[in-house]
Amino acid sequence: MKAQIQLFHSPDVPALETYIPSGDFSFLLQLFIGPEGGDGHESFELIVCNVGWVSKQTQASGAFFGRHTLIMNVYEYEKMVEYITEYVQNCEADNWNNLAGLIGRIGKWEFEDYADG
Numbered sequence: 397m398k399a400q401i402q403l404f405h406s407p408d409v410p411a412l413e414t415y416i417p418s419g420d421f422s423f424l425l426q427l428f429i430g431p432e433g434g435d436g437h438e439s440f441e442l443i444v445c446n447v448g449w450v451s452k453q454t455q456a457s458g459a460f461f462g463r464h465t466l467i468m469n470v471y472e473y474e475k476m477v478e479y480i481t482e483y484v485q486n487c488e489a490d491n492w493n494n495l496a497g498l499i500g501r502i503g504k505w506e507f508e509d510y511a512d513g
Contacts, residue, residue, distance in 0.1 A: 397490060398431075398432040399429050399430065399432060399484050399487055399495055400429065400430060400433070400484075402428045402429065404427060404480075405426045406423050406424055406425050407424060408423035408424050412425075412473055417471050419448070421446055421471060422445035423443070423444055423445075425441070425442050440499055441464065441504045442464045442465060443465045446470065447467060450467055466502070480502070484499055487499055
């Protein structure tokens with residue numbers, strides 16, 4: 397089984413394709429991903445930021461956790477999409493839960509900590 401990205405969305409950046417950050421940047425990116433050829437999707441979230449933003453975080457506290465974070469030298473929409481899409485297209489598993497677990501390495505899966513019952 398493989399996955400397909402259906403939508404790139406950010407509640408912080410209204411138009412990802414034309415976004416031009418002024419200086420250092422950080423924003424939430426939501427990926428809506430489902431099984432290839434399927435109708436449904438689930439949400440995966442990550443922070444997209446630049447090296448300057450990370451540097452400021454480490455100056456303030458001396459350290460920074462980087463899980464579910466994509467760090468870019470400069471913001472380029474096409475490169476961001478290409479980088480994420482390549483990762484997702486290379487993921488393959490025998491069922492959706494295992495596939496979502498692989499994708500969850502780069503973005504927090506909405507059901508990551510879900511426990512039935």
